[in-house]
Amino acid sequence: MMGMAMSAEVLSKAVNLLAFVALGLTILLIVRSSLEGQVRVFAAQSFVLALLSVLIALYSGSLELFGVGVALVVVKGVMIPRVLNRAVANIGLVRVAAPYLGTAPALMICGILTIISFYVMTPIAASNPLPTADAIPLAFAGVLIGFFIMVNRRRAVTQILGFLMLENGIFLLALLATYGVPFIVEMGVFLDVLVAVLIMEVFVYRIKDNFDSIDVGHLEDLKE
């Protein structure tokens, strides 16, 4: 009984730390300007989340969650970064985050979003008996910031990265709140994300071919 309580506390600390690292990586995406570096940040975050899944799987003895962790490494840690790197290489872009807002104001917005997240989510996390619940506001902040990155970016590839960070944030949120949604659902989600990224890659090429640029700011013909 005592041992169980101790390990819950240890788990809670480890989860807090890793969730904090994951949020830090989301914010790092704003700071990095090279596309390759950004893809690496995303891959690193996916590995952190996989580590978290495995930790929680060990604690709760859930084989399914262990499988989710492995699938996460394969899909989001290896396959999707490879697709993105291929796209970056094919369109020959290196240093083009091209956000609407610069780094300093963007970081300030990240701070504000984190505060909002703690304000909204702390009462909800407090009602949760799981040892992972303390980190829920951190995960939600990751969701909000991923959303902001998407809105703030002009290039198609970096928008996709924002979308993926958003996805990772949601995964983390579900993981912390409920030890993840059931295995079959999680696999379906991974499949959807993978297909979505592959389709987005095709669209990046098509936008490049049609507009000779992947600046989605060009996409503004369809107005009333």
Added chain:
Amino acid sequence: MMLISLLLIPLAAAGLIAVTRRRALMELLHTLAGLATLGAAAAVVAQVWNGAVLTAAGDLFRVDALSAFMVAIITLLGAIASLYAVGYIRAEFAGERLARARLFFALFQLFVFTMLLAVTTDNLGVMWVAVEGTTLATVFLVNLHQTRASLEAAYKYLILSSVGIALAFIGTALVYYAGAAKAGEIAVNWTALRDAAGSLNPEVVRLAFIFIIIGYGTKAGLAPMHTWLPDAHSEAPAPISALMSGVLLNVGLYAMIRFKAVVDVAVGPEFAARLLIGVGLFSLLVAAFFLVRPRNYKRMLAYSSVEHIGIICLGLGFGGYWGIFGALFHMVNHALSKSLLFILSGNILLKYHSTEIREVRGLLHAAPWTGALFLAGTLALIGLPPFAPFISEFIIFRAGFESHPWAAGTGVILLVIVFGGMLASVNGMLYGEPPADLPRGDALRLWLAPLAANFAFLLVLGLTLPSPFVAALQQVLKVLGI
């Protein structure tokens, strides 16, 4: 068993079409699949109609009256659109452009499959995966013409829908969490959640439902999350526009209705009602603003979808027996009339090679069948008797004046504005002098024959409101606990 074949037919057809090399064989597979899906659906709906609840694969699939209602809408309009699609694709992608025709037919079937999966599963997570699947299946269809405009529309559609649906996933996870935290081990199944609804943490459920409204509301085309809709629906090939506007938006609504049934028990009906009336009125307002003077007839139809989804949300928000009854009835009527008009818009496009309203003159003269049907369809859509949308709008607003008079009054005013705007625009298209070099005669006249079904339903439902139909809707209401 029937339930599994209902899902397998379009899925298998998509796979077979993808490896077919001959156009005739593709068309045959596509047509047979459309009709076979409709047949399997009829068998499923008939069993549910007799009081059964069908399940398959453990608790993964479950078809109750609400699911059967959606299956009927999807497969009926799917079959009609698939018949017209054969002719339309022959005209648009003739001869050498076989690869595009193949892509169209395969994705069409995949699209139908994802919609059917979304409404027949009991697992809210799988439903989410399927709804995201509808976006992935349709995005290349939106870009099928491979113009710059369609590229832009498809990219926006992909990004905005993916983000929207990601937010719906947060809502789903939160509801799951509310269930798991209270009832211990719980599946993400709708039936389990509904049974546990009384004991869910209301604070979590409220937050979850806000995410659900934003997320699935994006798929349903509710303002202010509607911005992708006019682009995507107007750039897609006509048979796909018909299904996206007439049917896919209803699938988004369906997801919201499932969650609403749980939320109403967990936190009381007033919370969801206020949200739905809010987004419903706002959607009407945005649509009315555009529909005062539309320039492009496909965009006009798309904005009109925003309007009608708004009306349905008002009905859901007004609530009570008649509010919900009217909303469900209007889902059917909007699907019937909007898919009809989008199919006709394909005919107009083939004839005039433009989607601009001012380019289309003298439609009644140049293409009499298309013109006359377009006029009749528009009158049905804007809510004139004897067509059924008049009855369902009347039911919704009657319920509204009893429970929320101010919202209902505002809604009626906006409806009148839309009425005037759309009638004036369509009027301009129908009359006047057609371009001198335009030959007389309808494009694809015989391919319009399936639309007779739409008109038959719109008239029969509008004139008689048959009692088997009312009984079917009552079964759906019972599922929703009303």
